[in-house]
Amino acid sequence: MPTGTKMEITDKIVKKVEGFLEEYKKAGEIKTYTTHIEPYSAKIYVQLTPYEKRKKTASQIITELRKKTKNMDPAFIYYEESQEVESKEIILEFLGYDYSILKELAKKGGAYLKGIEGLTDVKLRMREGGPRFNIMLDNKRVGLWRLNTEWIATELHGKMRGLIPTRFHKKETFLTTKKETTPSLPSFLSFERAKELEVIARLKKKYRKKSTDIKNIVLLTPRSGLCQLKQIATFKTDLAPSEIWRKNKKRMVQVSANRERIPLGKAANQIKKALRDLHLPEGYTWRFGENYYKMVRNQKELKLAFLGALVLVYLVLASLFESLTQPFIILTSVPLSAIGCVNLLYFKKEPLGIGVLIGGIMLVGIVVNNAIILIDYINRLRKSGFSVKSAVIEAASLRLRPIMMTTLTTILPLFPLLIFKTDASPLWAPLALTVISGLLVSTILTLYILPCIYLTFYRK
Numbered sequence: 001m002p003t004g005t006k007m008e009i010t011d012k013i014v015k016k017v018e019g020f021l022e023e024y025k026k027a028g029e030i031k032t033y034t035t036h037i038e039p040y041s042a043k044i045y046v047q048l049t050p051y052e053k054r055k056k057t058a059s060q061i062i063t064e065l066r067k068k069t070k071n072m073d074p075a076f077i078y079y080e081e082s083q084e085v086e087s088k089e090i091i092l093e094f095l096g097y098d099y100s101i102l103k104e105l106a107k108k109g110g111a112y113l114k115g116i117e118g119l120t121d122v123k124l125r126m127r128e129g130g131p132r133f134n135i136m137l138d139n140k141r142v143g144l145w146r147l148n149t150e151w152i153a154t155e156l157h158g159k160m161r162g163l164i165p166t167r168f169h170k171k172e173t174f175l176t177t178k179k180e181t182t183p184s185l186p187s188f189l190s191f192e193r194a195k196e197l198e199v200i201a202r203l204k205k206k207y208r209k210k211s212t213d214i215k216n217i218v219l220l221t222p223r224s225g226l227c228q229l230k231q232i233a234t235f236k237t238d239l240a241p242s243e244i245w246r247k248n249k250k251r252m253v254q255v256s257a258n259r260e261r262i263p264l265g266k267a268a269n270q271i272k273k274a275l276r277d278l279h280l281p282e283g284y285t286w287r288f289g290e291n292y293y294k295m296v297r298n299q300k301e302l303k304l305a306f307l308g309a310l311v312l313v314y315l316v317l318a319s320l321f322e323s324l325t326q327p328f329i330i331l332t333s334v335p336l337s338a339i340g341c342v343n344l345l346y347f348k349k350e351p352l353g354i355g356v357l358i359g360g361i362m363l364v365g366i367v368v369n370n371a372i373i374l375i376d377y378i379n380r381l382r383k384s385g386f387s388v389k390s391a392v393i394e395a396a397s398l399r400l401r402p403i404m405m406t407t408l409t410t411i412l413p414l415f416p417l418l419i420f421k422t423d424a425s426p427l428w429a430p431l432a433l434t435v436i437s438g439l440l441v442s443t444i445l446t447l448y449i450l451p452c453i454y455l456t457f458y459r460k
Contacts, residue, residue, distance in 0.1 A: 340441025359434030
């Protein structure tokens with residue numbers, strides 16, 4: 001809400017939003033909600049019913065509420081979905097020295113963000129200041145009247161807020177009942193005490209009510225002369241910032257937005273592209289907030305973990321097979337699995353989140369099992385006297401059933417994570433989808449492509 005909004009207006013808008021929440025509560029989608037109202041803002045914390053007892057996801061409810069509360073002026077309403085693993089919020093920081101310039105740059109930047117598909121709830125993260133009446137003294141005129149800033153400030157303080165020349169002491173009498181332990185005393189006891197009251201001397205309210213009244217205030221000069229404030233000062237009305245954020249010794253204004261189903265990297269690239277047209281004065285810059293760099297670091301660490309898993313699997317296979325080439329043949333099942341999971345994730349428009357990356361790391365250790373079964377049996381047949389071609393054909397046909405059994409026993413336990421929706425589904429569903437799709441495609445392609453690769457390496 002804009003600064004200065006009355007509590008009654010804030011409360012009225014909050015009640016409208018609560019009315020929408022009541023509809024969801026009656027429908028069994030919401031368990032309870034708690035409202036915290038402040039003078040210019042309000043927060044509503046909503047607890048959804050357990051996933052298995054409601055029909056809509058949190059994202060669906062937020063999308064519907066966003067449409068219902070779209071035109072609730074003068075309020076700006078935005079939604080944040082609690083994230084246990086990865087935040088969907090992306091923050092931009094505008095840095096500089098002049099707060100008014102920063103505010104205009106942030107507004108223009110926010111307008112660019114609103115034009116990016118997939119970003120919602122674009123918000124300027126600063127509170128509008130309250131009205132401020134500036135008194136700017138003319139040093140030459142002040143000097144002519146033999147005044148100084150301290151003298152003028154003291155005079156204004158005394159006339160507007162008041163001074164305490166004395167205190168008034170007033171006696172108060174009050175009665176109290178007797179205690180049961182003292183029956184000899186009367187039923188009621190009378191006491192007197194002195195109450196101290198401050199006497200404040202200042203102008204009457206009608207002389208200090210408007211800004212024009214301040215201009216006409218008469219000041220007493222050191223030489224007992226009289227001077228009106230407007231004779232020695234100019235006046236300006238503007239908005240004073242209620243808070244000032246700083247970072248790296250510069251003032252800062254933030255703009256935030258929520259990513260719905262758009263990957264972090266894609267969102268960052270689109271924001272950079274959109275803000276190329278934003279002209280920044282000298283000394284002013286913008287950057288992503290710390291939460292963006294934290295999410296980027298997390299994704300980089302998971303990608304490094306994926307590469308580390310590949311290296312470890314290769315070392316283990318090299319020691320088991322006592323060969324440097326056969327582990328490479330086995331590891332070709334990893335890119336084969338990527339064919340399945342990447343295409344399915346693209347088809348379902350699933351962003352590259354933490355669940356997908358963890359599922360990819362799991363695939364490295366899972367998909368090689370089928371290749372190990374196949375390559376190991378080919379080696380055993382070759383040792384027993386089979387030619388390379390005969391061993392490959394025989395192993396592919398005889399190991400089909402064990403490979404399919406291994407695949408099914410791995411996939412079937414993951415289906416509940418994919419089918420049954422819970423509050424943790426945003427993490428576990430992409431993970432299960434990645435593993436299932438990658439393993440299914442890898443299993444089919446392993447039976448056809450790996451034998452061909454083996455023949456290529458060991459053809460005589």
